Every structure is written in C-alpha cells, then in structure tokens.
Amino acid sequence: MNFFNKTLDPVVALVAIAVLDVFLFVVVGAWTVGGGETMMTGLAAKAVLGDALEKIPFWHLVFPPTWGYWKIYISFGMVFGAFVSAIISKEFYLRIPKRLSEWVMITIGGLLMGVGIRLAFVCNVSTFFGLTPQMNMGGYLAITGIIAGAWVGSLVYKRILEG
Amino acid sequence: MSVLGECLIAFIFGSCVGVLVQRSRFCNAAALRDAMLFKSFRNTKALLVAMMILTVGFTAFMSIGQGHPMHFDVGMNQMIGLFIFGIGMVLAGACTVSTWVKAGEGNVGAMWALLFTFIGMFLFSLMWSVNYWPPAPGSMTGKPNFEALQFGFSNAATLQAKFKIPALGFGLIQVGVLYAIYRAIIKKENKHKIPAASAGQ
Secondary structure, X not given: OHHHOOOOOHHHHHHHHHHHHHHHHHXXXXXXXXXXXXXXXXXXXXXXXXXXXXXXXXXXXXXXXXXXXXXXXHHHHHHHHHHHHHHHOOOOOOEOOOOHHHHHHHHHHHHHHHHXXXXXXXXXXXXXXXXXXXXXXXXXXXXXXXXXXXXXXHHHHHHHHOO | OOHHHHHHHHHHHHHHHHHHHXXXXXXXXXXXXXXXXXXXXXXXXXXXXXXXXXXXXHHHHHHXXXXXXXXXOEEHHHHHHHHHHHHHHHHHOOOHHHHHHHHHOOEHHHHHHHHHHHHHHHHHHHHHHHHOOOOOHHHOOOOOEHHHOEXXXXXXXXXXXXXXXXXXXXXXXHHHHHHHHHHHHHHHHHHHOOOHHHHOO
C-alpha cells in the first residue's frame, strides 16, 4: 500500500486528526493524553502498593484509579496504531539510545513532563487540541507556559548539542 | 453512552492517531523546538492548521450547546506546569503523543521517557497530598480564588452567555489570529527560499 511506503505530510495528518477530534469532542470529550497517563500511574501504583495507596489523598480525592476511564484507551490506541503502522511500513525495530547523556536527558525530561502535567491538570495535547480551541482561559495560560518552557529547554538542548 | 462504548471509541480514535502520527512523524515538541532552534516550521504549520479546524469545530458545537468542553478552574498552575512540561519535552525529545507513537515503533528511549513520566506523576501526587495545591476539581467553584492563584473558569460558551454572541463568532476571531501567524510563517519561509534561477547558477 502506497500510504505505508512514504512519509505523510503532517498538515494532511493533522487535518484528519482534527476532524476526528471534533467527532470525539461531540461524543465523549476532546483528545487528551495526560489524564489517561495519570490514571495509568494510579492503576500501576495500586497494583504495586495495594491498599496502602489509600493513604495518599491524591488518589482518592483527585484520581481514584479505575479501568473504566476512557482516556486511558486513547494511549493504548496510539501505541497499537503506531505498532501496526510501523510493522506494515517495515519501520519497526528496537532503537536504543547509545550515549549516557541521552539517557540522562530522557530521564530528567520524562520526570519534568510527569510533574508538569499533574501540576497543570493538562498536557500539551489538551492545551493545543482541547482547551485553546474551546477558548478556555487555561489554554492561553498553558500556551504561554509551554512556549517559555520549550525556549528554556531549547537553550539547554543547544548547549548540550554544542558539547 | 456506556463506559464500554466510550472506551471503544477512545481506542479507535487513538489507533487512527497512532497510524497518522507514525506515518507523518508529527511531534509537538518538534513543532516548538525546531521553530525556535532551527527555524524549521514543518510541524508548527500542521499544528496551526489543526488548531484552526478545531476552533471552528468546537465553537460551532458549543454555540448550539453540544459537545463536551473541559470544565475546571484554571490559574497559575497551568502556566507553571506547562513551563516545566515544556522544558521536559524538549529534553526528552518527544511530547505525550510521540512518546506513545515512538514506543509503538520500538523506541526504547520513548518507553523510558514514559516510565519516568509516570514516576514524575506519582512523585507529584505525594507532593499534592501535602500542600493540596492546585485545588482539587471537587473544590472548584468557577469563581476567581486569587489566594490559591486560581482565576476561575471561562471558555467560548461563557463568552456566548455573557455577550449574547454565538461562541462561533469568538472562534472565528481566534481562527483569524492563528491564520495570521500561519501566513507570517509562510512569508518567512518564502523569504528564505533560494530562487530557482540563482540556485542553478
């Protein structure tokens, strides 16, 4: 299939995603990833800690862990869709970061993303594909923050690239 | 709709996104980082086009009281949280979408980033359980609460209720702003293009 043989123009891809997101908004709610990730964190923590998780107020006041939370399945779908697409297009193979500096940056970056999402109650997807198109005040605050953060991150990244 | 129906629709939506993002190599982190560092706007333009379509779609449905807008109070935590997130996504080299998509392609670094995103979220849950900030959705009132650095709630639907102008009207203004940014990027790109004639010399 030609679709899987060449790179798709991101504008075409994002137009299709936007149309699907409007449909999702009408049916259940706009596309988001951070909420599902938080619920997965709660479910994983419950599997490890069991009833001890009840002692952490966040997990019964804000995010009581449940498998019936639809946002989890968006992430499962994304990894499934990407896997199938990578297999068909023969682009699936294990890619392992080679340098220690890459592992360190990914580790720090992942931690900051997790803390940032929970502090903001939103992720980048909710910001650009949910809150801002709904003209929610939080979207503008979040965009200001993410642009400033990406700028600071880019300066750090550039410095590391330059060695 | 039943919980099962919601989860099924979410999975189908996610699967379509997974395929489209895998084939297009779109990344939100790259949309911001590449524009700032390399003056490359491939992902930025796609992001702007999507936001224009979404603004029209969402505000049109909100004008007639349809759809499921996000509903919670907002405040400084959105700005600070996404500032921290923005640094993290550039360092990790992936946003929330591309970590899942790259993980599906066998990228171990993306899987590692996801693991530490979960750990970061769990660490935050411990911090939140000490200071209870930002306020939990259950205690939100929709009104400003400046002591807690919360500004309340407003979106295109609240603007419609206040000004008696359809939400879509406000949406079109936002689309105009997004389009102006898109045009500015196109102009910038055209300015830096080497003319075909001189390139051949």
